[in-house]
Amino acid sequence: MADNTFMVEIVTPEEILFRDEVSFLVAPGTEGELGIMRNHAPLVGALKIGVLRYKDPNGNQKKLAVSGGFMEVVDNVARVLAETAEHGEHVDVLRAKAARERAEKRLQARDETVNALRAEMALKRAIARLKAAGVE
Amino acid sequence: MAGAGAREYKRRIRSVKSTQQITKAMKMVAAAKLRRAQEHAQASRPYTETLQGTLARLAAVSFDVRHPLLEKREDVRKVGYIVVTADRGLCGGYNTNIIRECNIAIREDERKADYGIIAVGRKGRDFFRKTGKLDAEFVNLGDNVSYADAREIAQYVMNAYENQELDEVYLVYAKFINALRQIPTAVKVLPLETPEAEEAETSINERVIDYIYEPSAEEILLTLLPKYVGSQIYHAMLEGKASEHGARMTAMGNATDNAKELIDNLTMVMNKVRQAAITDEILDIVGGAEALKK
Numbered sequence: 504m505a506d507n508t509f510m511v512e513i514v515t516p517e518e519i520l521f522r523d524e525v526s527f528l529v530a531p532g533t534e535g536e537l538g539i540m541r542n543h544a545p546l547v548g549a550l551k552i553g554v555l556r557y558k559d560p561n562g563n564q565k566k567l568a569v570s571g572g573f574m575e576v577v578d579n580v581a582r583v584l585a586e587t588a589e590h591g592e593h594v595d596v597l598r599a600k601a602a603r604e605r606a607e608k609r610l611q612a613r614d615e616t617v618n619a620l621r622a623e624m625a626l627k628r629a630i631a632r633l634k635a636a637g638v639e
Numbered sequence: 640m641a642g643a644g645a646r647e648y649k650r651r652i653r654s655v656k657s658t659q660q661i662t663k664a665m666k667m668v669a670a671a672k673l674r675r676a677q678e679h680a681q682a683s684r685p686y687t688e689t690l691q692g693t694l695a696r697l698a699a700v701s702f703d704v705r706h707p708l709l710e711k712r713e714d715v716r717k718v719g720y721i722v723v724t725a726d727r728g729l730c731g732g733y734n735t736n737i738i739r740e741c742n743i744a745i746r747e748d749e750r751k752a753d754y755g756i757i758a759v760g761r762k763g764r765d766f767f768r769k770t771g772k773l774d775a776e777f778v779n780l781g782d783n784v785s786y787a788d789a790r791e792i793a794q795y796v797m798n799a800y801e802n803q804e805l806d807e808v809y810l811v812y813a814k815f816i817n818a819l820r821q822i823p824t825a826v827k828v829l830p831l832e833t834p835e836a837e838e839a840e841t842s843i844n845e846r847v848i849d850y851i852y853e854p855s856a857e858e859i860l861l862t863l864l865p866k867y868v869g870s871q872i873y874h875a876m877l878e879g880k881a882s883e884h885g886a887r888m889t890a891m892g893n894a895t896d897n898a899k900e901l902i903d904n905l906t907m908v909m910n911k912v913r914q915a916a917i918t919d920e921i922l923d924i925v926g927g928a929e930a931l932k933k
Contacts, residue, residue, distance in 0.1 A: 548853035
């Protein structure tokens, strides 16, 4: 069992959120999802706002919402650097839904005072959090 | 009648004692907060170090990268200073030292460019508001520095830089050495200088890893640059917090010691006055008795 796992570290500016052996990892790369297994070649990949999935050695699938960052894979250690990251089961669904509605309203308003880019990012983050929580 | 002067001293001693109790409590609170701030700083290290290491490696393999944040401007019209101070006082010379460092940096800038202050922390804001050079303020951020705040500040200066409102940005904060020593420093944040040279060299010395870059080294580098600004500001805020609590702990420790010395002196004077009063009274009695004998 243990011979097909590798180390995953999810690092945010505030803490190391996750650090454990996993057997399979899928990260939201900017050009499409990046699937990583043991003995992957060295890789540096940019990540977009989205959901990161992994399978622990017992075969359970877990999800995390990550926003903005990159992943570096070398010597069977995958290090994900993200500005924010959150375990799916810790997502406050009500808050995430509220955030999504707020961002949608802002985008629809097409007001000059609203920073459309920022609203779009907020919307993407909210959607990623909801997806990680398994709500959508 | 006896000890009327002594009573006055007693009152003063009591007052100094209660002040001492407050400074002692503040010292202990600062010590606890300092420990927390240091743990925070420790926890942020893996992120900062990995980001720097990867940036250095990317910069080493990327050629001809263009990014507005990397471009040096010939004509510097306005310089921005992000000044990280505390929200509160009672921490010795902490705030004044940072403000002084900032003023030195402004004075020593030979280009005599205009400048604007981005104040992080109330004490810095209060000072620079009076000079009329305050461009933005981020205050009351609390004892727990959050990355979201740092990112907001980074966003502000990057916008100002890209809109040509600022042509250079410095970060002024107190570097934490230990509880007794905090060194105010000013470092350049924008235009960005990618952390190359030494770190890239060591990785070459170790061994060359042939990375796959997805999408490409250049593009990853460009997306990481703004994050580097955020991480630098976050780091400065964390160090500033540790320095603030360290400075307050030392200042309050000194205040407590001074109060003790004051109490000792006052007690001695009080005892002298009391004894003098007793002696006076005895002399009176003895004098009266002598007079009766005659």
